[in-house]
Amino acid sequence: MNAPSPQSLGEQRAVLSARGLSRRFGGFLAVNNVDIDVFHGEIHALIGPNGAGKTTVFNLLTKFLQPTAGKITLMGEDITSTSPDRVARMGLVRSFQISAVFPHLTVLDNVRVALQRPNGLAHQFWRPMSALDTLTGKADALLTTVGLMRERDALAADLSYGRKRVLEIATTLALDPKVLLLDEPLAGMGQEDITAIAGLIRSVAKTRAVLMVEHNLSVVADICDRVTVLQRGEILAAGDYATVSQDPQVRTAYMGREED
Amino acid sequence: MAEIHTSTVPSDALDDRSVSKAEITARRLALIAGLLLLLVAPFLIYPVFIMKVLCFALFAAAFNLLIGYTGLLSFGHAAFFGGAAYFTAHSVKEWGVPPELGILIGTAGGAALGLIMGFFAIRRQGIYFSMITLSLAQMFFFFCLQAKFTHGEDGIQSVPRGHLFGFIDLNQPIAMYYTVAAIFLxxxxxxxxxxxxxxxxxLxxxxxxxxxxxxxxxxxxxxKLGAFVMSAALAGLAGGTKALVFQFATLTDVGWQTSGEVILMTLLGGIGTMLGPILGSAIVVMLGNYLATTGFPVTIITGAVFMICVLVFRRGVVGELAASRIGRKFGLARWL
Known part of the structure; x- marks a missing residue:
């Protein structure tokens, strides 16, 4: 079965793209020959049933996993064998499926830790902690953007699940990434938070590229410009939501069931 | 929006969470009391004993920098401590360098060893990290056993203390004591x-x-490597100072037992606290000194202490104090 190649829109160049991405775990081919292109100013959804390999694709793209085969380029640069922290410094920043915050730091400090490196305050071991006070203004601005100002001085561990996800998005935005990879950013959130965060993702995508794994199809339909459907590690369909959702294969494999 | 909030940020907060004025005062008073104690201690207690405590306390505090604040359990810290003792002793005795330079050479040597050991160990996690540090430290032990300049089983004996900055005679016990106290601080x-x-x-x-x-x-x-090298350098500072205090450097200080002892000190006092390793080393050194005169085997007692510590108060003396009802009431965890 050959995967449909992703369509390209005119002269637009992909910020992040992968060709023939594969990853084998022992005898199990978790990701098989995946092509994907993520464009500036767009939200690209990666959907598919559980175990389809969405998170593995994320791990491969962010280099937390080394692909068995294939090539990844970020803004024209080959990052196939680059380390994950270097990829992050180049502007490809991810969030995690299981909420990744620093639990015993305050909400403010979570954001300030993210701000330290881009602001050149990451290696000074001789300066007092108060050197970080200069980052507080920026951190507060970010917390205001995502609506976390009220929880600013609470420990991240004490936040509810949904608020932790919001905090994670705030820390990710602190790096001002070129490409934002969000692994199920809306999972476990109440409807109120979903509306707010979907709006937030939409507004941040205006100036960068976003790739997100998401199960909530109404949100995908709402905010995503492009959809790639994965099944058993392979691309089943790709295109805009209307096209993909009409695809008979997709309907039987995934959406038909979900939309009942 | 952002500007409104920045103006409300407390600028005097020492830590991530705001600290009350009374607490800062209490902290300062405790610090002054500690400094005074350090000042008058040699007139109350045998100075050599306190100097031994201070050297080991600095060693344990350096070790704690790694286990407590970086989460890495090194089982090879004796290499930095004992290695630095050799470097300082050799440079002072054979090259005739002044004591301050000798200690610096020991510290730099500890840092260099730390860089090498850290380079190999740092990418491994948990028990593998500990095993690599242990095996590299054992390799260094055999190097020290075989190398000419260490004089093998005899060690480097009768190391001259010399004159600090050319005019402070360290052969005066009080001068030596205050030098050690200053280095410790x-x-x-x-x-x-x-x-x-x-x-x-x-971190x-x-x-x-x-x-x-x-x-x-x-x-x-x-x-992690940065923290490892810093920890090794400070362990070296402690080891080099110890060589000057006792005027010798021997294989004991590079042996794995010393690596184990520093773990015991830190665990006993409280991992991840500032004061814990200092208190822990005082207890262990004291225990060793008293038991040495009774003829009772020290290792049995320290082994028992280790077991009790692990079974009953895992957070260590200081850690348990901070976690106790009184400790929580006064927020001790933040400044011990």
Whole structure:
């Protein structure tokens, strides 16, 4: 079965793209020959049933996993064998499926830790902690953007699940990434938070590229410009939501069931 | 929007969470009391004993920088401590360098050993990390056993203390004592500053969630290596100072038992607290000194203490105090 190649829109160049991405775990081919292109100013959804390999694709793209085969380029640069922290410094920043915050730091400090490196305050071991006070203004601005100002001085561990996800998005935005990879950013959130965060993702995508794994199809339909459907590690369909959702294969494999 | 909030940020907060005025005063008073104690101690207690405690306390505090603030359990810290003792002793005795330079050479030697050991160990996790540090430290032990300059089983004996900065005669016990006390304070201050610095903040975040720290663009291995080298350098500072105090450097200080002893000291006092390792080393050194005169085997007692510590108060003396009802009431965890 050959995967449909992703369509390209005119002269637009992909910020992040992968060709023939594969990853084998022992005898199990978790990701098989995946092509994907993520464009500036767009939200690209990666959907598919559980175990389809969405998170593995994320791990491969962010280099937390080394692909068995294939090539990844970020803004024209080959990052196939680059380390994950270097990829992050180049502007490809991810969030995690299981909420990744620093639990015993305050909400403010979570954001300030993210701000330290881009602001050149990451290696000074001789300066007092108060050197970080200069980052507080920026951190507060970010917390205001995502609506976390009220929880600013609470420990991240004490936040509810949904608020932790919001905090994670705030820390990710602190790096001002070129490409934002969000692994199920809306999972476990109440409807109120979903509306707010979907709006937030939409507004941040205006100036960068976003790739997100998401199960909530109404949100995908709402905010995503492009959809790639994965099944058993392979691309089943790709295109805009209307096209993909009409695809008979997709309907039987995934959406038909979900939309009942 | 942002400007409104920045003006309300407390600028005098020492830590991440705001600290009350009374607490800062209490902290300052405790610090002054500690300094006074250090000042008058040689007139109340046998100075050589306190100097031994201070050397081991700095050693344990340096070790704690790694286990307590970076989450790495090194089983090879004796190499830095004992190695630095050899470097200082050799440079002072054979090359005739002044004591301050001798101690610096010991510290630099400890840091260099730390860089080599850290380079090999840092990418491994948990027990593998500990085993690599142990095996490299054992290799260094055999090097010290075989190398000419260490004089093998005899060690380097009768190391001259010399004159600090050319005019302070360290053969005067009181001069030696205050020098050691000053070195101890400088070392502990460096550790305190290191932990409470922008760098220390990143270390803390790595300890909290390593994957997240990587995804924020931090090269975790470099931060760990930085902490490892700093810890090794300060262990070297302690070892070099000890060589001057006791005027010898022997194989005991590079042996794995010393690596074990520093773990015991830190665990007993309280991992991840500033004061814990200092108190822990005082207890262990005291125990050793008293038992040495009774003829009762020291290792049995320290072994029993170790077991009791692990079984009953895992947080160590200081850690348990901070976690107790009184400790929580006064927020001791923040400044012990």
């Amino acid at each position: 400088i070392g502990v201050f460096i550790i305190w500053r290191f932990v409470h610095s922008p760098f220390g903040m990143i 803390k975040s790595i300890r909290e969630n390593e994957q997240r720290a990587i995804s924020l663009g931090y090269s975790v291995a470099r931060y």
